[in-house]
Amino acid sequence: GAVVSQHPSWVICKSGTSVKIECRSLDFQATTMFWYRQFPKQSLMLMATSNEGSKATYEQGVEKDKFLINHASLTLSTLTVTSAHPEDSSFYICSARAGTSEETQYFGPGTRLLVL
Amino acid sequence: GQNIDQPTEMTATEGAIVQINCTYQTSGFNGLFWYQQHAGEAPTFLSYNVLDGLEEKGRFSSFLSRSKGYSYLLLKELQMKDSASYLCAVQDSNYQLIWGAGTKLIIKP
Numbered sequence: 001g002a003v004v005s006q007h008p009s010w011v012i013c014k015s016g017t018s019v020k021i022e023c024r025s026l027d028f029q030a031t032t033m034f035w036y037r038q039f040p041k042q043s044l045m046l047m048a049t050s051n052e053g054s055k056a057t058y059e060q061g062v063e064k065d066k067f068l069i070n071h072a073s074l075t076l077s078t079l080t081v082t083s084a085h086p087e088d089s090s091f092y093i094c095s096a097r098a099g100t101s102e103e104t105q106y107f108g109p110g111t112r113l114l115v116l
Numbered sequence: 117g118q119n120i121d122q123p124t125e126m127t128a129t130e131g132a133i134v135q136i137n138c139t140y141q142t143s144g145f146n147g148l149f150w151y152q153q154h155a156g157e158a159p160t161f162l163s164y165n166v167l168d169g170l171e172e173k174g175r176f177s178s179f180l181s182r183s184k185g186y187s188y189l190l191l192k193e194l195q196m197k198d199s200a201s202y203l204c205a206v207q208d209s210n211y212q213l214i215w216g217a218g219t220k221l222i223i224k225p
Contacts, residue, residue: 034213043203043217044159093158097211104149105213110158 002028004096006108013084014116021079021111023094029074030096034105035067038091050077084115118142120216122204127222128194136189136202136219144209150178150189151203153218159203162189191221199223 003026013019023033032051036044048064050056050071058064068080077096081088091112095105119141128134140148147166151159165171165180165187177190189202204216 032211044215046212046215049212091156104161104164106161107151107158 002096002098002104002106004030004094004106004108006094006111008111009109010112010114012114012116015085016083019081019084019113021081021092021094021113023077023079023096023108025075025096025106028096028098030077030098031074032097033071033077034095034097035069035077035079036093036095038093038110044093047079081113084113086115089113089115118208118214120204120206120214122202122216122219124217125220125222127224128191130194130196130223130225132194133190133192134194134221136191136204136221138187138189138204138216140185140187140204140206140214140216142206142208142214145182146207146209146211148178148180148187149205149207149213150176150187151205153201153203155200162202194223196223196225 005024007022034049035047037047038044046059047062048056048058048069050069052071052074056069071077091110093110094108097105122138149164150162152162153159163178165178170179175192180187201218201220203218205213
């Protein structure tokens with residue numbers, strides 16, 4: 001099956017710093033990647049959708065200047081949490097899809113962010 | 117608006133069968149997914165239905181009725197490792213996934 005990796009799996013940082021999370025599709029080309037956030041005991045919340053080579057589409061309420069998304073290639077998307085604050089502490093999960101004709105999204109293992 | 121409903125929590129006994137229901141109202145329909153999510157981990161893909169009927173995959177089966185906006189996930193021969201949250205998600209007309217809140221399944225010995 002399709003494999004999606006995320007790095008790092010865990011990150012602890014000080015308030016005010018920036019954190020970059022990488023999402024890679026290892027054995028397929030992902031024309032579309034999705035970034036989700038999940039708080040404890042809650043369902044997934046879509047933050048943004050990114051298509052290779054174009055700007056990401058952010059969901060309502062998600063600050064695009066705070067959560068920078070770059071989908072520079074068909075196998076890599078990055079999410080940068082800028083000037084992180086304790087309320088940004090969450091489980092960030094990416095998923096990738098080969099294209100609109102390929103129905104299934106495959107998820108990365110997630111990145112747990114703790115902002116002190 | 118778009119809405120996915122599934123029970124918050126269910127309890128079942130090891131070795132038994134459990135059915136997790138999901139009803140949906142979405143703008144367009146391009147398939148329904150079931151994902152399994154263990155605590156602290158990312159979701160893993162279980163099944164995909166786009167046509168009416170039952171799809172069987174080992175101990176897990178998924179059913180879809182598009183006219184009723186209804187799906188269920190059937191888990192047979194339950195094992196302790198099946199304790200997890202089960203997420204129902206519908207792909208809308210823009211191929212975006214609309215997620216249910218998930219059903220926490222507790223398996224008792």
